[in-house]
Amino acid sequence: MRIGNFNNDESTIRFSLNLSCIACRKKVPGSMLTSEKYFGSYSFLLEIDTLKKNYLCGKCRDKKRLTNKIS
Ligand SMILES: [Zn+2]
Numbered sequence: 001m002r003i004g005n006f007n008n009d010e011s012t013i014r015f016s017l018n019l020s021c022i023a024c025r026k027k028v029p030g031s032m033l034t035s036e037k038y039f040g041s042y043s044f045l046l047e048i049d050t051l052k053k054n055y056l057c058g059k060c061r062d063k064k065r066l067t068n069k070i071s
Contacts, residue, residue, distance in 0.1 A: 003047055006035035013039045017048065021057035023064075028057050 006012070017030045038044050056064065 001030055001032050003032050003034040003051075004038040004044060006038060011036040015039075017051075019052060019055045021055060021060055022053065023056055023060040026057050026059075028055070 012033055013036050015032050015034070017032050018027060019030045020027045034044065
């Protein structure tokens with residue numbers, strides 16, 4: 001998963017993030033990619049925070065998609 005906007009020619013950092021699904025609380029280790037410049041910056045931390053607060057695992061995302069279709 002990519003964090004932030006960066007070009008492919010920028011130096012990047014790979015890191016892992018322990019995400020947990022906000023619906024079923026399942027823990028999902030995420031493999032993240034970001035630019036070296038962005039890593040650790042304030043907007044980077046905000047983005048991670050937002051991601052953690054809104055993260056749904058694949059199963060719950062499918063469920064949500066289905067529910068949206070029905071309603
Ligand atoms: Zn889930």
